[in-house]
Amino acid sequence: MKKDYKTIKQVVGPLMMVECVEDIKYDELVEIHEADGSVRMGKVLEARGTTALVQLFEDAQGLRISNAKARFLGHSLELTVSPDMIGRVFDGIGRPKDGGTPVISDIKLNINGSPINPAARDYPAEFIQTGISAIDGLNTLVRGQKLPIFSGSGLPHASVAAQIARQAKVLGTDEKFAVVFAAIGITFEEAEFFREDFKRTGSIERSVLFLNLADDPAVERIATPRMAITCAEYLAYTLGMHVLVIMTDITNYAEALREVSAARKEVPGRRGYPGYLYTDLASLYERAGRINGNKGSITQIPILTMPEDDKTHPIPDLTGYITEGQIILSRELYMKGIEPPINVLPSLSRLKNKGIGKGKTREDHADTMNQIFAAYARGKSAAELAVVLGESALSDMDKKYASFAESFEKEYVSQGYEADRSISDTLAIGWKLLSMLPVSELKRVHAEYIKKYLPKDGE
Numbered sequence: 001m002k003k004d005y006k007t008i009k010q011v012v013g014p015l016m017m018v019e020c021v022e023d024i025k026y027d028e029l030v031e032i033h034e035a036d037g038s039v040r041m042g043k044v045l046e047a048r049g050t051t052a053l054v055q056l057f058e059d060a061q062g063l064r065i066s067n068a069k070a071r072f073l074g075h076s077l078e079l080t081v082s083p084d085m086i087g088r089v090f091d092g093i094g095r096p097k098d099g100g101t102p103v104i105s106d107i108k109l110n111i112n113g114s115p116i117n118p119a120a121r122d123y124p125a126e127f128i129q130t131g132i133s134a135i136d137g138l139n140t141l142v143r144g145q146k147l148p149i150f151s152g153s154g155l156p157h158a159s160v161a162a163q164i165a166r167q168a169k170v171l172g173t174d175e176k177f178a179v180v181f182a183a184i185g186i187t188f189e190e191a192e193f194f195r196e197d198f199k200r201t202g203s204i205e206r207s208v209l210f211l212n213l214a215d216d217p218a219v220e221r222i223a224t225p226r227m228a229i230t231c232a233e234y235l236a237y238t239l240g241m242h243v244l245v246i247m248t249d250i251t252n253y254a255e256a257l258r259e260v261s262a263a264r265k266e267v268p269g270r271r272g273y274p275g276y277l278y279t280d281l282a283s284l285y286e287r288a289g290r291i292n293g294n295k296g297s298i299t300q301i302p303i304l305t306m307p308e309d310d311k312t313h314p315i316p317d318l319t320g321y322i323t324e325g326q327i328i329l330s331r332e333l334y335m336k337g338i339e340p341p342i343n344v345l346p347s348l349s350r351l352k353n354k355g356i357g358k359g360k361t362r363e364d365h366a367d368t369m370n371q372i373f374a375a376y377a378r379g380k381s382a383a384e385l386a387v388v389l390g391e392s393a394l395s396d397m398d399k400k401y402a403s404f405a406e407s408f409e410k411e412y413v414s415q416g417y418e419a420d421r422s423i424s425d426t427l428a429i430g431w432k433l434l435s436m437l438p439v440s441e442l443k444r445v446h447a448e449y450i451k452k453y454l455p456k457d458g459e
Helices: 158-169 188-201 219-238 250-263 277-285 314-322 330-334 364-388 398-411 423-434 447-453
Strands: 008-013 017-018 029-033 039-048 051-056 069-071 079-080 090-092 109-110 125-129 149-151 178-187 206-211 243-249 289-291 298-307 325-329 343-350
Touching: 029 051, 029 447, 039 188, 039 219, 051 330, 079 219, 109 219, 149 158, 158 188, 158 219, 158 243, 158 298, 178 188, 178 219, 178 250, 188 206, 206 219, 219 243, 219 277, 219 298, 243 250, 250 277, 250 298, 250 314, 277 298, 277 314, 298 314, 330 343, 343 423, 364 398, 364 423, 364 447, 398 423
Parallel strands: 090 206, 149 298, 149 325, 178 206, 178 243, 243 298
Antiparallel strands: 008 017, 017 051, 029 039, 029 069, 039 051, 079 109, 289 298, 325 343
């Protein structure tokens, strides 16, 4: 039985102290009922004996504690789930933000979820086509994988996120595919960009959006990605859908975590972030995957902005340990006008070899991927050498590789944010670029593939 407590003693900013409370639970949901009938929400941040420290989901301005009462609900934050969620827009804690009615369903799920039993996990092995050559061709995304995008302040990760959400598909199946998009701590302008892009392209019809704005409370920001993943788990494991979860920006999530940790007076770790940042991020990322015997799957693309473009910052550093690779956006390529500015050399998809090849993409995919990567790396080295020593210091072969690297960036990586390339288109562009080099240099490609796919003169 829920009890009402009129023992609210203090409110400081978003924090409230309630005394003489029985059976307090950490993370428990709290309703604050005011005399005028309005209700504010909060959750238990800390419990000490019979004293509860509650963090409000909204501003405490105008709250009169003398005639307010706190009601402890006995459970953590929950999300009401239903197939009707697809095509809807919600705020950071699951309330409708599109003018529609609340979701009506008997199914309410705890947003903290539970980890997948490692023994029940199925290995990721199916190719997901994003329509972006730098990802599909060289750093392939596989169904059930966690593949973050590392960006920087001012780089167009929002456009990349919208493009992936719009274009992603599983090839060779007619199974249902859905996108769950979580925007964490973004500006109103960015929120409108995502909302309008989803509506303009029609991708809203297969998507669920959770939008948490920068002026929303920090405690809501912590709940938003868990809301999105809980929704994805319902769509994947109950309805049997393939679900792609895109979360932007994880850096804002980590900042909110640091803010709440400071409010609880916890001992800070690296750069002021809580010492449990690694396990907290893992509790989000490890909810992706496939389960044996269940046709549904959850694939995650978390997006984070690296403070000062520093890959060793705790957020990208720890994310890289937990996930299976990373896609890195380059400020240098962005300044050159390359769209999207994906730097393929430091980027990595650890599961790419599991999702490519005959019957998945094409038989020549692995060979061309290795050859293009090697040629681009040598071309970049040659271009850097020319800057130091002058172009006259380069051999004729070095000049060909430098020319290859330049063409690769302009034709392969740069495609704009509206182009949706099939994997066949991507492989064809790769072969066209490889034709710039002598056949004797294509040492990583089987001769039969060279004969079959390399364009002849005039083609």
